[in-house]
Each structure stands twice: as C-alpha cells, then as structure tokens.
Amino acid sequence: MSARPRSQPSTPRFEGDAVLSVRDLRVAFPGAEPVVDGISFDLAPRQVLAVAGQSGSGKSLTAMAIMGLLPHRAEVTGSITFAGTELVGASESVLADVRGAEIAMVFQETRSALNPVLTIGKQLVGAIRANSDASASQAREMAGDALREVKILDADRVLESYPHQLSGGMCQRVVIAMALACGSRVLIADEPTTALDVSVQRDILTLLEQLVRDREMSCIFVSHDLGVIDEIADHVAVMHTGQIVEFGPVRQTIADPLHPYTRELLSHLDSLVGEPAPVPVVPDHQASTDPDRGCDWGHEDCDGDTELFTLPGGRQVRSCLYAPQRYAPTPTMQEVTR
Ligand SMILES: Nc1ncnc2c1ncn2[C@@H]1O[C@H](COP(=O)(O)OP(=O)(O)OP(=O)(O)O)[C@@H](O)[C@H]1O
Ligand SMILES: [Mg+2]
Structure with a gap:
C-alpha cells in the first residue's frame, strides 16, 4: 500500500437519518485519564454496527453510556441522541422510557x-x-x-x-x-456469546442475526472477535484505548485492514464462531521514547498525528499514515497532464 488516497478529518456518517448518533463521547472516572476518549458514530436503520477491540478498550463503557447505566461517579460528556432525544445528562425518567422500550x-x-x-x-x-x-x-x-x-x-x-x-x-x-x-428499535449486544458454551454460541448468534433482520432492528454488537463480527455485522468500529482507530464496512476492513492495530487484532484471531474465542492482548500503542517519533506502531516518521481521517469511499482510520498533508497520494498521470 504505497500510494494513499487523499483523506480528510471527519466523523463517521451514514446517508439518511441515523437511529442513534454518538458525538465526541467521553467517559472518565475521577482522577484518571478518559476511558472513552472522544468517539463519534451514527447507527443507521437496520444496521449492525460492531464495536471491536481488546479487553479494556472501552467497548462496554460505550454501551453502558448509551443505556445510561454508568456508575454515578463516571463523568460523561459529548452527545448521544436517540430519535431526537439527548441521553447524556438526561433525567432517570427519560432514560427509563428509552431503556427496554426503545x-x-x-x-x-x-x-x-x-x-x-x-x-x-x-x-x-x-x-x-x-x-x-x-x-x-x-x-x-x-x-x-x-x-x-x-x-x-x-x-x-x-x-x-x-x-x-x-x-x-x-x-x-x-x-x-x-x-x-x-x-425495542435498537439492540445492544455486549459480548452476548462469550460466557456461553461453545455449542450454543452459534445458535445465539444465528438467532440475533435473524431477529435483527426480521424485526428490522438496528444493532450495536460488541465483541473482541473479528471472526464473529465478520459473520454478523455490516460495519465495524475498532476501538483502542478509548478511541475509534478504524471504522468501515466489515468485509473490507477484515480483508484489508488499514490501521496497524486492526492488523494486530486480526493476527491474534485464531478463532471463528464455534470455537473458543480467547481475548487477545495486543501490545499497547506506547508513546515513543524517541522525541522525534510520536508513535510506536512502527511507522518510522510518525509525528503522533492522531486524527480520524476519512478516505474516499468512507472508510476511516486514525493514523498518521493516512494524513493528507503528509501522505497525499502520488498524482495520477491524468492529474499531472491536466
Ligand atoms: N467503574 C469503573 N471505574 C474505573 N474504571 C473503570 C470502571 N469500569 C471500567 N473501567 C475501566 O475502563 C476501561 C474500559 O473498560 P470497558 O469495560 O469498557 O472495557 P471493554 O472494552 O468492555 O473490555 P472487555 O473486552 O474486557 O469487556 C478499562 O480500563 C477499565 O478498567
Ligand atoms: Mg466489556
């Protein structure tokens, strides 16, 4: 992948009205760094959006924030709108109306x-x-x-x-x-099969898949297992340390992962549905000890730029490798001669 398409910073968006919109969501516990760190996405009607990432990446806290089920001491900022209703900071009675019924x-x-x-x-x-x-x-x-x-x-x-x-x-x-x-119009399934016997995992996945399709529900499907996600979801948001590092259609993302972390996650995948799914532990994205190098994912000349860039076609990736000013594609012959 030498020539990168031109990209620009932005927020994941779908065409048409989203059922649920999350904007710049942050969750922090007192005295600690945010554990969900500015994530944004839209859930489209009838969409199955997977949230992937290793243990501790903030998947469950994102789900709990949407449900309004975070502990009181959690500081939540940003916006979560469901059918025009703001859920961040909403009263318990508003949340109770949405929970279960919607x-x-x-x-x-x-x-x-x-x-x-x-x-x-x-x-x-x-x-x-x-x-x-x-x-x-x-x-x-x-x-x-x-x-x-x-x-x-x-x-x-x-x-x-x-x-x-x-x-x-x-x-x-x-x-x-x-x-x-x-x-309910939206189903959030947080690792719904992990605690189950291998023999029933597939049954539950098949059931979820059928119901979401037949009832025309939208679904947020949380899992660390890209094999399972490949089977069930349309789009995937890959989370790492509280941020979305890659967002795109599942098939494309798995066939051609853009972010080094997604590639790491895939390389730890030796399980598909029906087999035990060990939680992968991927080495952390460390701050480099070399002041000239901001990133330790292995890109030699990274300056630590961490915006989420949108590529032509809508895929998104948070990596300096895709920053337009640094990694603009080589112009095509047509562009040169124009
Ligand atoms: N009540 C809490 N107080 C303080 N920190 C918390 C609390 N709940 C979760 N965390 C921290 O927030 C981070 C994200 O937690 P979260 O449960 O969202 O991870 P996850 O991606 O769902 O992981 P897993 O795959 O293990 O379920 C973790 O580092 C966790 O230790
Ligand atoms: Mg979890």
Whole structure:
C-alpha cells in the first residue's frame, strides 16, 4: 500500500437519518485519564454496527453510556441522541422510557439482566406491561409468543422457572425475547456469546442475526472477535484505548485492514464462531521514547498525528499514515497532464 488516497478529518456518517448518533463521547472516572476518549458514530436503520477491540478498550463503557447505566461517579460528556432525544445528562425518567422500550441490551454475563428472585414469566410480563397497554393475560400470551420466537419450545415451563434453573444460553434467549416483546428499535449486544458454551454460541448468534433482520432492528454488537463480527455485522468500529482507530464496512476492513492495530487484532484471531474465542492482548500503542517519533506502531516518521481521517469511499482510520498533508497520494498521470 504505497500510494494513499487523499483523506480528510471527519466523523463517521451514514446517508439518511441515523437511529442513534454518538458525538465526541467521553467517559472518565475521577482522577484518571478518559476511558472513552472522544468517539463519534451514527447507527443507521437496520444496521449492525460492531464495536471491536481488546479487553479494556472501552467497548462496554460505550454501551453502558448509551443505556445510561454508568456508575454515578463516571463523568460523561459529548452527545448521544436517540430519535431526537439527548441521553447524556438526561433525567432517570427519560432514560427509563428509552431503556427496554426503545433500546434493549443483552449483556455478556447472561444472568445479570435477569432478577434472580422473580420467575421469568413475572419479569417478562412486567417488562411487557411497562412498555404497552397490554392486560395481564395479554402480556402473558405475548411473553409466551416471544419465548417461542427465540426458539424456546417449552415456553410454559420456562415462564414458571427462575433464572438459576435455566442454562446460560436459555437465559440469553430470554433476555433477547424481552427485547422483542418490548418492541425495542435498537439492540445492544455486549459480548452476548462469550460466557456461553461453545455449542450454543452459534445458535445465539444465528438467532440475533435473524431477529435483527426480521424485526428490522438496528444493532450495536460488541465483541473482541473479528471472526464473529465478520459473520454478523455490516460495519465495524475498532476501538483502542478509548478511541475509534478504524471504522468501515466489515468485509473490507477484515480483508484489508488499514490501521496497524486492526492488523494486530486480526493476527491474534485464531478463532471463528464455534470455537473458543480467547481475548487477545495486543501490545499497547506506547508513546515513543524517541522525541522525534510520536508513535510506536512502527511507522518510522510518525509525528503522533492522531486524527480520524476519512478516505474516499468512507472508510476511516486514525493514523498518521493516512494524513493528507503528509501522505497525499502520488498524482495520477491524468492529474499531472491536466
Ligand atoms: N467503574 C469503573 N471505574 C474505573 N474504571 C473503570 C470502571 N469500569 C471500567 N473501567 C475501566 O475502563 C476501561 C474500559 O473498560 P470497558 O469495560 O469498557 O472495557 P471493554 O472494552 O468492555 O473490555 P472487555 O473486552 O474486557 O469487556 C478499562 O480500563 C477499565 O478498567
Ligand atoms: Mg466489556
């Protein structure tokens, strides 16, 4: 890749109205560097946007910020708008209206989304009634339908069960059913298969894929595993130390990663869906000890420029390798003779 296309700094954007827009989102805990450090993206209707990155890169905190579920001591700035409503700094009642009814979340720890002391039926019926005008008996019927829709055949037994009586995969199906029954428009799935047995990982992924497609939902799919992302997502935002370092269509990004970190992440990928997925630990992007060199990703003449540049076609990359003033493409013969 010698000649780089001309690029310019900007924010990821989609054509048309975004369902969810995140702008310059920062999350910091008191006395520490930001752990989410100025990220921006749009989630388009029916889009599956993956957020990739190694452990600690800020994926879950981004998801929790959208859900308004960060601890109170977290300092959040920037903007998250859902259907015209600003969620950063919104009151608990505004967030409660959006959570579940509009944006649902499937967590990595399957049981954490379920109340251990209530039956699945009580929880599902409660969630449905909180988000609709359904009567108790209608809600019970809707709960059974939602469980059958996520391929739970013995729905009546499951409705009477407590979370601890169900397997992890079954609990994950229940949480997905809850999102369906509430008619959520956006699903945030944070490593939804990592805690599950290998044998059920693929079932849950297939289920998520089908539901997002059939219900025309938008989805933010968090994973460290680019193999899984390749199967499920349209676009991917690769995060490193709280920043998006690469953003683009999944196929292109995986076939031709632009950022050195994405390449590192891919080189640690020896798992695809159905096999154990170890969390990769990629060496950190260290500040160089050489004052003439700002970056330790291996580009010899990097000056530490860290803007997110947009290339023709819309792919984005945060690397000095793509800065227009330093790495403008060699003009074509046509341009020279014009
Ligand atoms: N409550 C907290 N207080 C202080 N720091 C936190 C808190 N929660 C998370 N962090 C820090 O923020 C960083 C990002 O955390 P986050 O949970 O978003 O990572 P992640 O990308 O989801 O990682 P993983 O793949 O392991 O789930 C980490 O360094 C983590 O230690
Ligand atoms: Mg996480």
